[in-house]
Amino acid sequence: xKIAVDAMGGDHAPGEIVKGAxxxxxxxxQLELILVGREREIKPFLPNGSQPGNVVxxxxxxxxxxxxxxxxxxxxxxxxxxxxxxxxxxxxxxxALVSAGSTGAQMAASLLGLGRIKGVERPAIAxxxxxxxxxxxxxDVGANPDAKAEHLLQYARMGSIYAERILGLREPRVxxxxxxxxxxxxxxxxxxxxxLLKASGLNFIGNIEGRDVPYGRADxxxxxxxVGNVLLKTAEGLAGAFFEQIKEKITSSPVRKLGALMVKxxxxxxxxxxDYAEYGGAPLLGVNGISIICHGSSKAKxxxxxxxxxxxxxxxxxxxxISRALxxxxx
Amino acid sequence: xKIAVDAMGGDHAPGEIVKGAxxxxxxxxQLELILVGREREIKPFLPNGSQPGNVVxxxxxxxxxxxxxxxxxxxxxxxxxxxxxxxxxxxxxxxALVSAGSTGAQMAASLLGLGRIKGVERPAIAxxxxxxxxxxxxxDVGANPDAKAEHLLQYARMGSIYAERILGLREPRVxxxxxxxxxxxxxxxxxxxxxLLKASGLNFIGNIEGRDVPYGRADxxxxxxxVGNVLLKTAEGLAGAFFEQIKEKITSSPVRKLGALMVKxxxxxxxxxxDYAEYGGAPLLGVNGISIICHGSSKAKxxxxxxxxxxxxxxxxxxxxISRALxxxxx
Numbered sequence: 323x324k325i326a327v328d329a330m331g332g333d334h335a336p337g338e339i340v341k342g343a344x345x346x347x348x349x350x351x352q353l354e355l356i357l358v359g360r361e362r363e364i365k366p367f368l369p370n371g372s373q374p375g376n377v378v379x380x381x382x383x384x385x386x387x388x389x390x391x392x393x394x395x396x397x398x399x400x401x402x403x404x405x406x407x408x409x410x411x412x413x414x415x416x417x418a419l420v421s422a423g424s425t426g427a428q429m430a431a432s433l434l435g436l437g438r439i440k441g442v443e444r445p446a447i448a449x450x451x452x453x454x455x456x457x458x459x460x461x462d463v464g465a466n467p468d469a470k471a472e473h474l475l476q477y478a479r480m481g482s483i484y485a486e487r488i489l490g491l492r493e494p495r496v497x498x499x500x501x502x503x504x505x506x507x508x509x510x511x512x513x514x515x516x517x518l519l520k521a522s523g524l525n526f527i528g529n530i531e532g533r534d535v536p537y538g539r540a541d542x543x544x545x546x547x548x549v550g551n552v553l554l555k556t557a558e559g560l561a562g563a564f565f566e567q568i569k570e571k572i573t574s575s576p577v578r579k580l581g582a583l584m585v586k587x588x589x590x591x592x593x594x595x596x597d598y599a600e601y602g603g604a605p606l607l608g609v610n611g612i613s614i615i616c617h618g619s620s621k622a623k624x625x626x627x628x629x630x631x632x633x634x635x636x637x638x639x640x641x642x643x644i645s646r647a648l649x650x651x652x653x
Numbered sequence: 654x655k656i657a658v659d660a661m662g663g664d665h666a667p668g669e670i671v672k673g674a675x676x677x678x679x680x681x682x683q684l685e686l687i688l689v690g691r692e693r694e695i696k697p698f699l700p701n702g703s704q705p706g707n708v709v710x711x712x713x714x715x716x717x718x719x720x721x722x723x724x725x726x727x728x729x730x731x732x733x734x735x736x737x738x739x740x741x742x743x744x745x746x747x748x749a750l751v752s753a754g755s756t757g758a759q760m761a762a763s764l765l766g767l768g769r770i771k772g773v774e775r776p777a778i779a780x781x782x783x784x785x786x787x788x789x790x791x792x793d794v795g796a797n798p799d800a801k802a803e804h805l806l807q808y809a810r811m812g813s814i815y816a817e818r819i820l821g822l823r824e825p826r827v828x829x830x831x832x833x834x835x836x837x838x839x840x841x842x843x844x845x846x847x848x849l850l851k852a853s854g855l856n857f858i859g860n861i862e863g864r865d866v867p868y869g870r871a872d873x874x875x876x877x878x879x880v881g882n883v884l885l886k887t888a889e890g891l892a893g894a895f896f897e898q899i900k901e902k903i904t905s906s907p908v909r910k911l912g913a914l915m916v917k918x919x920x921x922x923x924x925x926x927x928d929y930a931e932y933g934g935a936p937l938l939g940v941n942g943i944s945i946i947c948h949g950s951s952k953a954k955x956x957x958x959x960x961x962x963x964x965x966x967x968x969x970x971x972x973x974x975i976s977r978a979l980x981x982x983x984x
Contacts, residue, residue, distance in 0.1 A: 454894050464832055467840035501795055501882040509798035509879040532883040533890030545883075548840040551832040552863040552880055553887055559864030560891045563785050567926070571919030578919050584912025588902030595898070 326416035329359035330403040331423020340367035342625025347374035358407040382406040392426030408435035418612035418632040422620040436611035441648035445608030450601035455538025462547040469546035471514035480607040481542040487638040497530035497540025602627025657747035660690035661734040662754020671698035673956025678705035689738040713737040723757030739766035749943035749963035753951040767942035772979035776939030781932035786869025793878040800877035802845035811938040812873040818969040828861035828871025933958025
């Protein structure tokens, strides 16, 4: 199995990306890792001497920066690492791609290069959110800021397949992110989506509210891309703000400093449980190929786990699963 | 100045409500507190003997439960505590009302009983969110789940007045809650709202993302009622889940238990900084009178602070301020 890794994408590219890819190559010797990007910038980060035999470099001269207009950049930069990596998947030179670069560019490249699965109206960016009950899937977190009720239904179908196949959650509980518990609550979108989900045959548990998400009350949280993005980034910001405050407050006196040392392992466990890097990344659901989106600030560990996710996606053949579940006849 | 308090509304009514109102009566002897509800249920909670002289009871036989359909309940239950308290404000028997009961019912009662300020298209529920930089205003958090760009502009105007007059924030920085920093990002609503806010003459700092909110990067966060409600409840849920985890992880061994004792004061400080009760409540902005909405789980302290907020709202005459700022000629 071949996994293409966008070596130039992300806040810590290419160093951490290359490092993570090499770790994955060692962890999964049956894989072939293809580092896509500028060879001269990638080479220095390869473990000299001990470079894994299952890591190769695919030269791509250009890069797409975070600021650039995604669609324009992807159209004009045919030799950028994200475009080349995506093309390799389309042309079956790779089974999946992993990138921590501009999410917009990765989405544009996937839509242009791989296209949508037949029957899928809108792809969705799924993300695995840490909760008290482990990682749960939230989608869409930004692919489609103005969604229709039918899109949310498709997100629920795609998300359920992912949660079952990759997160290993049996009969995943699908929750509609809403502002009240009862049916009929919410905005125009959720009021229309509710009956569709109710009739979907999925394990729909009804509306869930923002406060339910961190407690893991749903395995698959469905919402439009605007709301999901706000939810995700708010959670990130709050976790960061919490830890800042804790660091400050539990070290503000000698006694507290001593206590801090004693509880540190516990706090570390919490930090680990909140670490998105554990989940690596999540695919752009609905495109005709496996394109794993990683957090822009991904380091080696996140990339290594993202490669694992890509591998599991290929093995579980969930692109075929989704096309079966969403084939037009179904709708 | 007379403040009507819905003694029957809230998870801890009437006990905590009565207690909080009496505390406020003592703290602000110049106020007259009017407890609205069933006298026989209120009386037992009055400090026997030492009942403050500036606390009176206004009999209201009915109550509106959380589950009930707000508008229907308000129309049919003319003698419910929330309807009576609102009527007292309309008929100038009280200068403001405070309730921790059903937000929907309070909103319906305010709209029917007080009406909208001339020029206000949609009232907004504002809430003060604790951040690393102190309490910041977020609105709308649920009054109007399907907002138009013009509504967001009005929220920004009303919120700025509140932030300046009640939160004491000079030239409050208004942020548009969005899913990207640059102008042009977002969904249809935010794309249309951005230019309106830019041209508003307010201290508009542009788009802010979910992760900026906990850091207090804006003093007034403007969003539609659906997104605001998700943001607020997610923050509540995360804070709760976080403290649960901390409690568990820092007491899971004897050493950690000891350390926990030493850092406890620090954690308490954080909990206090996150305590909505400190802010008491926030008004329904845009209605023609002062109606302070409290968290359903409010206890005495939150009610006491809500009465203070009500008092400050009356003193700052911000209803007049808003009607000046939003008078049709302005638009």
